Amino acid sequence: MELRQIQSFITITQVQSFSKAAELLGYSQSAVTVQIRLLERELNVRLFDRMGKKISLTSHGRQFLVYANNIIQEMHKAEQLARQNEELHNPLHIGTLESLCISKLPPIFHYFRQNYPNVPLRITTSTPKALIEMMESNQLDLIYILDRPRYHNNWNKVMELKEPIVFVSSPSFYMVGKKKIHLEELIAEPFFLTEKNENYRRELDQFLESKGLELTPFLEISNTEFIIQMMNQNRGISFLPFFAVQKSIKEKRLAILDVCDFQSVLYRQIFYHKNKWKTQEMDCFIRLAKSSFS
DSSP: OOHHHHHHHHHHHHHTOHHHHHHHHTOOHHHHHHHHHHHHHHHTSOOEEEETTEEEEOHHHHHHHHHHHHHHHHHHHHHHHHHTTSOOOSOEEEEEOHHHHHHHSHHHHHHHHHHOTTSOEEEEEOOHHHHHHHHHTTSOSEEEEEESOOOOTTEEEEEEEEEEEEEEEOTTSTTTTOSSBOGGGTTTSOBEEOOTTSHHHHHHHHHHHHTTOOOOOSEEOSOHHHHHHHHHHSSOEEEEEHHHHHHHHHTTSSEEOOBOSOOEEEEEEEEEETTSOOOHHHHHHHHHHHSTTO
């Protein structure tokens, strides 16, 4: 029994495909097929049921997966112990939202650059749904998202921080300073909003629909930084996570509107797959993200 056979077996269970596992591991599909065939022959059991292009674990496969994960984790522990005095150098691939990448990650990346210059960093931005799919197929080391609280037996959640979503405008907007504004008073104003598939935009649309209200944005775009720039230059309103506008509010380039009949809270969350060994690089990123550092 070889470690590469065990790693191939685990990767196949994650991506549910021999060809995708081969691509991720840098093998040919035939090489992965041979590895699993030899592993099944040595164990004298069938690990996968193959129904056309679909595969699933047999009962023996599910039992062996527990032992396989333990073997890989113990191997990583041994490697980490041997390298504990070495400088961090393993690649780190993070999946996140564009708004979080712009607002929260620069100081963390700067810290890595200053303290761990040999760690190659790679960032993928997408929607929470797409990032979760990539994490589950072992394409990402960890994901940093903004969403309602998410849970799954296959995930390790290592951070969950509350994040209010706020209505903001230029400080010169005539309703700034007014108490208890009703959302209906604002919908005729020019709105700069993220696209409909964004989770906090979806929350707003669902509330408006429940009240029989309709809002037609002046501008829709996924880039929150562009929205903030537009509001700094024009008279308009947006609905954005507080972390994205915090700096502009502190510098008095934007102001929060006191909307009383609709409040929304989402959560910044960090996950990694339970079958993923948490490297020192991942642990360092998590520690920095959880602190006030970012």
